[in-house]
Amino acid sequence: DIVMTQSPDSLAVSLGERATINCKSSQSVLYSSNNKNYLAWYQQKPGQPPKLLIYWASTRESGVPYRFSGSGSGTDFTLTISSLQAEDVAIYYCQQYYFLPLTFGGGTKVEIK
């Protein structure tokens, strides 16, 4: 199974500051045939299902604010919130959706400092 390891487990960032979340996969999730990384990022708020933010590691889902960006390839990935807003308080998960079993990272809780 591909293990997705997120870091940190939690972070507190001041409003307007940058938040950076890392995700490392135990195997590459880059599909060579189309050069796409099958890596997604989700935001989850209490009592809600996860919301897709980023797919293919760096493509922003429609309607997602520009302050959210994804980067990385192969086994190392990053989700960046460029200027944290109050509504961004949530838990963020990475997911590889290439290999079975599909797997999620353990989550990173983002709070306001």
Next chain:
Amino acid sequence: QVQLVQSGAEVKKPGSSVKVSCKTSGDTLRTYTFSWVRQAPGQGLEWMGRINPLLSMTNYTQNFQGRITITADKSTNTVYMELRSLRFDDTAVYYCAREGVWGWAHWGQGTLVTVSS
């Protein structure tokens, strides 16, 4: 607008079974694969398995092999997840999600299953 509407909360006894439904809008069962994910209280997301209704293909994670069955009824656009031999640690919110190569943009609202004696 894509909607996945799940059945309501359940309270079950240990050793029993639960069957959660996920009704989709439109004729999406013929086009998409659907996954089930669960989230224990205060915990992360755990993928359980998936179904491709068009191909009648299922995949399950090893953790649930033998206890889970995912089915689909194309006539009602509904996907089902049955979990048997319930244990206390099966208490969780269960989500269905529509898969896509562009990530999983569509999720059900979640169904809380509580296993209690």
